Amino acid sequence: MELHVVINGRKDLAEQLYQQLHEAISSGRLAAGAQLPPSRLLAEQLGVSRKTVSDTYATLTYEGLLVGKTGRGTFVNARAPQPARQQTATDLACATNLATWEALPSPMRHPTLDSTLRYEFIGGATSRNQFPADEWRRCTQDALRRIAQNSGFYSQPEGVPALRSAIAGHIAFSRGVNCRDSDIVVTNGAQQALDLIARVVLEPGSIVAMEDPGYSPARQLFMAMGAHVASVPVDEHGIQVDQIPDGTRLIYVTPSHQFPLGMPMSLPRREALLARAFALGAIIIEDDYDSEFRYEGRPTDSLQSMDTRGVVTYVGTFSKTLLPELRLGYAVLPPAIHGAVLKAKQLTDQHSSTLPQWALAKFISEGYLLKHIRRCHTVYAGRRERILQRLAGDLSAWFEAVPTVAGFHMAALCKVPVNIALLIELARQVEVGLYPLEVFFHDVPVRPGLIIGFGAIETLDIDPALDRVRDILQQIG
Known part of the structure; x- marks a missing residue:
């Protein structure tokens, strides 16, 4: 390894080396467990004798900062003291801003691998057992070959052309989206698409209209940019358009x-929403996050397909159809904001990683994505049906399902008073992950209940998990 040490002159060589290594270890620049170069190699690099380096290593080992391992080398001792940070957030000029960011809640943060429960009803997660690993591996190998043939330059901020073409064909077929390849920008998940659109549309104090209850990460993003988020109630027909306030610049909805x-x-x-947005001069973000999974009734086209005035930005993601860890999403942009969003994307991260882009382009073009969606549709439909049966059966004394025909989560509203916090806590003790509905309500009255995701839980685990939930409900009355 290369170790950054600078020796000045020919005096006190051992002392210079000792002081620099001691400071590097004490400050944490050389982390616990880091391996130091062999004494002969370091001596050659610094132009000093090997004895100087060996003596310095011996001194630091005696002091407990280094440890020698026979046959392996010299390492920074894992018990080396860690430096205390002298400055705290309150000492900084930006302390108020830091506190605002730290205070943001994380209602949809997924558990780590170590904290995952046996039975998880978390929303927005998919079952790893359904992921087509063999097909994806073949596509990734093809992507590696393509990258090896490239020039080594940065890619385009809007994304790899092959992927944008594949996305355009896929969403036209599956969602009726009316777009060309050039309308699409590939992003790091749908969340980055929301961020980029908000960056170019909003200013501090701008009004954003959002469904209430609604997607909290979007709300927090808009608020972090200094926008005023106006909560607009929903009913059985969706957002109540007549309550979108004058002066609104951005409207965020999940219409499907x-x-x-x-x-x-x-x-x-x-x-009515399209007409209202046009009258306001507002941009609509249509977040179409999981509507490719539809179980009942006639398919509905996207809101974007109805837009004749260029006010709708269609945002999609592959986190729900494939895996969240891939972090691949996209936005179909109307002409008015297309150029500005491209500039924002380039300034933010230059472009999304091209390896998964090339892999996904082949995955879609070879028909693997549609096959995977059809396979998952069958699995999710079975899970959905079983949960609905339980909610209409032995759990009906406490909960009722909100009618839904798409996606892979549902809301279960309380029919009688239930201590949701206590239910969730007791469920965790028996390895069942439940999640409250109330965190998605902001200004409208809270309707207590649960958000029940069925993407991550295996079909055979649903009944044992809900049996435990039923027993807890009986226990707490």
Whole structure:
């Protein structure tokens, strides 16, 4: 390894080396467990005798900062003291801003591998057992070959052309989206798409209209940019358009599968929303996060397909159809904001990683994605049906399901008073992960209940998990 040490002159060589290594270890620049170069190699690099280096290593070993391992080398001792940070956040000029960011809640943060429970009803997660690993591996190998042939330059901020072409064909087929390749920007998940759009549309104090209840990470993002988020109630037809305030600059909606309640936006309400946005000069973000999984009724096209005035930005993600860890999403941009979003994307991260982009392009073009969606659709439909049966059966004394025809989560509203916090805590003690609905309500009255995701839990685990939930409900009355 290369170790950054600078020796000045020919005096006190051992002392210079000792002081620099001691400071590097004490400051944490050389982390516990880091291996130091062999004494002969370091001596050659510094132009000093090997004895100087060996004596310095011996001194630091005696002091407990280094440890020698026979046959392996010299390492920074794992018990080396860690430096105390002298400055705290309150000492900084930006302390107020830091406190604002730290105070943001994380209602949809997924558990780590170590904290995952045996039975997880978390929303937005998929079952790893359904992931087509063999097909994805073949596509990744093809992507590596393509990258090896490239020039080594940065890629385009809008994304790899092959992937944008594949996305355009896929969403036209599956969601009726009307777009060309050039309308699409590939992003690091849907969340980055929201961030980029908000960056170019909003200013501090701008009004954003959002469904309430609604997707909290989007709300927090808009608020972090200094926007005023106006909560707009929803009913069985979707967002109540007549309550979108004057002066609104951005409207965020989930029309195909309202998050978190689940009902689709009706056709008259969609038409009214498009007209209202045009009158306001506002941009609509249509977050179409999981509507490729539809179980009942006639398919509904995207809101974007109805847009004749260029006010809708369609945002999609592959986190729900494939894996969240891939962090691949996209935005279909209307002409008015296309150029600005591209500049924001380039300034933010230059472009998304090209390896998964090339892999996904082949995955879609070879038909693997549609096959995977059809396979998952069958699995999710079975899980959904079983949960609905339980909610209509032995759990009906406490909960009722909100009618929903798409996605892989549902809302279960309380029919009688239930201590949801206590239920969730007791469920965790028996390895069942439950999640409250109330965290997605902001200004409208809270409707207590649970958001039940069925993407991550295995079908055979549903009944044992819900048996435990039923027993807890009986226990707490």
